[in-house]
Amino acid sequence: MLVFLGYFLALCGLILLAVALFIWKQGDADFYFDASKRSKLVLESVAADTATFSFRLPFRNRGSQQGTVVDVFARPWLPYEQYSAAELTTKVTAASSPRDDGYWEAALFPSDKGDNDVALVYLRFDAHGGDIQAAMDHMVDLPLNIVYQVIGRTDWYMAKVLLEVPLEEFQQAMQTAGTQKVEA
Amino acid sequence: MGQGMIELIPVKTHIVTKRDDIADVIEKYAGPQIGPGDVVSVAESVVAITQGRYRRPEEMNPSLLAMILSRFIHVDSSCSSPCGMQCTMDEGGTLRVLMAFIVGGIAKVFGNSGMFYKLAGEQAALIDDVTGTMPPFDKVLVFGPKEPVKVAEKIKERLGCFGAAVADVNDLKRAAVLGVSDGLDPHELSRILIDNPFGNANQQTPIVIIKNYAAAVAATRG
Numbered sequence: 001m002l003v004f005l006g007y008f009l010a011l012c013g014l015i016l017l018a019v020a021l022f023i024w025k026q027g028d029a030d031f032y033f034d035a036s037k038r039s040k041l042v043l044e045s046v047a048a049d050t051a052t053f054s055f056r057l058p059f060r061n062r063g064s065q066q067g068t069v070v071d072v073f074a075r076p077w078l079p080y081e082q083y084s085a086a087e088l089t090t091k092v093t094a095a096s097s098p099r100d101d102g103y104w105e106a107a108l109f110p111s112d113k114g115d116n117d118v119a120l121v122y123l124r125f126d127a128h129g130g131d132i133q134a135a136m137d138h139m140v141d142l143p144l145n146i147v148y149q150v151i152g153r154t155d156w157y158m159a160k161v162l163l164e165v166p167l168e169e170f171q172q173a174m175q176t177a178g179t180q181k182v183e184a
Numbered sequence: 185m186g187q188g189m190i191e192l193i194p195v196k197t198h199i200v201t202k203r204d205d206i207a208d209v210i211e212k213y214a215g216p217q218i219g220p221g222d223v224v225s226v227a228e229s230v231v232a233i234t235q236g237r238y239r240r241p242e243e244m245n246p247s248l249l250a251m252i253l254s255r256f257i258h259v260d261s262s263c264s265s266p267c268g269m270q271c272t273m274d275e276g277g278t279l280r281v282l283m284a285f286i287v288g289g290i291a292k293v294f295g296n297s298g299m300f301y302k303l304a305g306e307q308a309a310l311i312d313d314v315t316g317t318m319p320p321f322d323k324v325l326v327f328g329p330k331e332p333v334k335v336a337e338k339i340k341e342r343l344g345c346f347g348a349a350v351a352d353v354n355d356l357k358r359a360a361v362l363g364v365s366d367g368l369d370p371h372e373l374s375r376i377l378i379d380n381p382f383g384n385a386n387q388q389t390p391i392v393i394i395k396n397y398a399a400a401v402a403a404t405r406g
Contacts, residue, residue: 023255066259068314070241070323106315106322151314153255155266156241 029067029111029152033059033119033161041169043176044122051132052124053173055165056095057146058115067152070106074121075145075160085135086125092146093120119146123165139170189400192381193217194389199320202236206335207342209234214391218345221398225349225373226339227382228310228362229317230390231329238324239271241314246270249278253285257300262313262325271325276305284308310352310362318386328352332363340365346398349373353380 039056046052061067074090091102095118099105109116121144127135147160195214200206210224218224232238246254246266254269262268273281281304288300301309310328317326329335332350339348347368353359359377361370373394381392 019252019255023252026255070314103319105319108315151241151265151267153259153265154251155246 026153027064028154029061029065029109029150030063031059031067031069031109031148031150031159032062033057033146033148034115035161035163037115038163041123041165041173043173046132046174049127049130049132050125051136051174052122053170054120054122057119057121057163059117059119059148060113060115061109061111062113063111063152065153066108066110067150068106068108069104070149070151070156072104072119072146072148074123075147076123077143077145078140083138083140084128085138086127086132088142089124089126090144091122091124093122094118095120121146133174136170136174139167141165141167142170189396189403190376191395192376193393193395194381194383194387195391195393196387196389197391199318199388200230200233200390202234204234206231206234207339210339210391211342214393215343217393218343219395220344220346221396222345223347223349223368223373223394223397224339224343224345225351225361225377225392225394226335227390228329228332228350228352229312229321229326231332231335231350232327233317233321235330237327237330238321239267239327240324241267244270247273247278249273249282253281256285256289262311262316263300263304263308265313267325268311268313271311271327272304272308275307275311275327280305281308318388329362333365334363336363336365336368351377351382353377353382355380355384 037058041053041055044052044054072092074092076088076090078088092104093099094107097105098120125132125135129135142165144163144165145160146163147158149156149158197209197213200209206226210226214224244267247270250270250273251266254264254266257264263272284300284303287303291299307328312326314325315322329350335350336348347365349361349368350363351359351361351373357378359374361373364370364373376394383389
């Protein structure tokens with residue numbers, strides 16, 4: 001009886017080991033937002049009291065399984081103690097299916113050696129004093145988290161990549177008012 | 185059937201939610217166009233949404249078994265994610281899904297694919313995973329509708345039409361009629377709806393009126 005039990009337990013152990021090896025070899029989706037490939041900031045539009053900038057951030061699924069990017073949003077770290085001249089709001093959309101409502105439409109992406117898509121990130125500044133030029137004169141380096149929600153072969157999770165948009169990019173973009181547009 | 189007599193009319197609606205009653209929606213958007221000889225078909229996912237039959241992944245806690253079993257399901261299936269598999273287990277029963285998995289796996293070894301979906305309960309094939317439905321339901325898992333026959337009967341009674349159907353149709357030439365009102369042939373309706381007159385999700389046309397259906401049936405029967 002004990003011998004039979006031993007064989008049974010050994011068989012269960014072998015099955016569990018085989019399943020674990022299969023799952024390990026199968027892998028999962030692994031999304032990578034490549035901060036090093038971020039495009040320079042461009043000025044989308046400017047008016048007396050508001051300015052909208054944008055940049056492109058490529059991302060790819062470098063894992064071994066298809067995965068879903070359920071949501072993406074940009075979270076600026078711009079406290080009023082550091083900058084209070086304008087209010088910053090953000091929008092993120094996919095270049096492959098752009099929308100202007102700030103809603104990220106969940107999409108499947110296969111594993112790929114190249115970029116799967118590009119996140120278009122929009123930064124809108126509304127000057128508190130009504131003068132966007134004056135407000136941008138006080139701008140600082142902008143730390144910006146790109147936060148994304150993923151579902152793959154494992155349960156859903158959230159991750160983020162921290163970018164920094166330097167002050168000089170805002171200044172240069174403001175000088176090119178109306179001459180550059182982000183490509184969808 | 186004399187399908188030349190039949191006309192398919194897709195009907196656009198607002199984004200239907202669990203606050204809506206499907207019969208009210210049909211009456212509001214399609215009521216004046218529906219005659220006594222027509223059949224009203226409605227997309228199954230929209231019926232399910234009106235029944236509140238969807239779940240957010242964030243509200244779920246997939247079991248270890250769901251996480252393991254989902255690994256062995258083809259990546260294109262809704263059951264290939266832990267949440268999709270957990271939904272299937274919640275609807276069909278954990279033991280039933282486990283047995284379907286084992287038997288389906290053995291059947292597949294012998295070249296008989298798809299057995300898992302036949303054995304795991306009808307919801308296994310009906311659940312739409314995240315991205316399977318249009319915004320704002322692109323971020324949730326949508327189940328198949330409950331009691332589609334009752335829904336079809338209710339629509340028929342409310343609209344005074346020849347009949348009603350709840351259908352699962354896609355662009356891959358797959359049309360499954362899940363429930364029909366009394367007297368309708370689901371296979372005939374599947375053939376009529378095979379080209380997906382509902383369009384893609386963004387067209388927002390979850391209702392299709394099959395005009396002159398009764399006359400076409402009468403003509404066929406001579």
